[in-house]
Amino acid sequence: MSIWRLALKFVERDILFKKLIAVLTILAIASGVATFVSLRILSIGSRTAAMNIVQQVLPGEVVVYGQGLYDVSEDVLADIKRLPGVKDVTPAILVTGYVGRNAVFLLGVRPEDIGNVVSKFESGQAFTSLSGPYAIADIGLAKKLGLKVGDKVTVKPPYGTSFRQYEIIGIAEVTMKIEEIGAAGGYLILPLREAQNLLGRPGYVSMAVVKVEDGVDPNEVKSLISVVFPGSRVMLREEVIGIVFKVMSLIEGLLLSTTMVGLAVAVFGTTSTITSTVREHQREIAIMRAGGSSRRDIALIFMLEALVYGVAGGLLGIVFGIMGAQVGIEIVASYGFLNPPLILEPQSLLLSFALASILSVLSSIYPVWRATSIRPVEVLKSE
Structure with missing residues (x-):
């Protein structure tokens, strides 16, 4: 054997x-x-x-922030858009706020940028102007508050005692968000000008997402933005992921x-x-x-x-x-x-x-x- x-x-x-x-x-x-x-x-x-x-939250390769919550001037964004290698600039406001007594996240964007922040509409439609008493509710927020198209909500900014009323014109799946934050309260999308007026900061945004042209090194664009806007915080999407x-x-x-x-x-x-x-x-x-x-x-x-x-x-x-x-x-x-x-x-x-x-x-x-x-x-x- x-x-x-x-x-x-x-x-x-x-x-x-x-x-x-x-x-x-x-x-x-x-x-x-x-x-x-x-x-x-x-x-x-x-x-x-x-x-x-991160890729959903940041539909671009470079992110530009100011020193405060919403102090990035749209005039600076126009200068950034003219930089070589820049394909598009998406300005946005992202702050906390209140719908009644419920804490929510207010997202202000331009009508042409809706496609970057919404993947699909469950009902209703997008707004078509930079201003107007209209809002789009995230699906999670709509379920939590029992909202439907045509309802009106009272929105209060994070600071101050003023408030405004908006009509819900759409219920949608929001992609430009962080999941854990969205789960905590939900998102309400406003026209950019409405969000600025609500905060008392016309002409300013919280951040801008810069999309570079194909074949262009995002690091070069980051360096150029730092020169044009020296008081900003500029990060690459890869750095955020890191x-x-x-x-x-x-x-x-x-x-x-x-x-x-x-x-x-x-x-x-x-x-x-x-x-x-x-x-x-x-x-x-x-x-x-x-x-x-x-x-x-x-x-x-x-x-x-x-x-x-x-x-x-x-x-x-x-x-x-x-x-x-x-x-x-x-x-x-x-x-x-x-x-x-x-x-x-x-x-x-x-x-x-x-x-x-x-x-x-x-x-x-x-x-x-x-x-x-x-x-x-x-x-x-x-x-």
């Missing part, structure tokens, strides 16, 4: 005679792998969702520590199981060594058993990890922060499987050393 067949016989017998211990060992490995897989899938989905949100990713990386690092604890438990569990197996098979090991088996043959038996646990735990962990990721995505989406897609990255799944297999084999090194150190004469003599 070859050593490989003998090793497989040993493994089969151990698993059959110690079903509970074998199952617990496999589950310990699977739990560590499942945590890693779930967090990895959730991380990839969250990053993808965050990138999509800031979001840095925050997410910090959270992922904290969660990764939980994964490490799970993998450590799996390693100790496998080591304990293989150590127990070596202790139980001291007589067989002594007989094999007396019969001419090498240390390598003995090591192969127990390392193969650890590998079986690792392979089984790895496969089961991947299945549990995907299921856990689906639950995690539903939880995150239910809070309205993000809506991460379920993205299965083959490299991550293979890494998880390889990690389970390698760690299981490595965790058997100490028990294997004990097994290969057994002296046949001492063991058989004690028998």
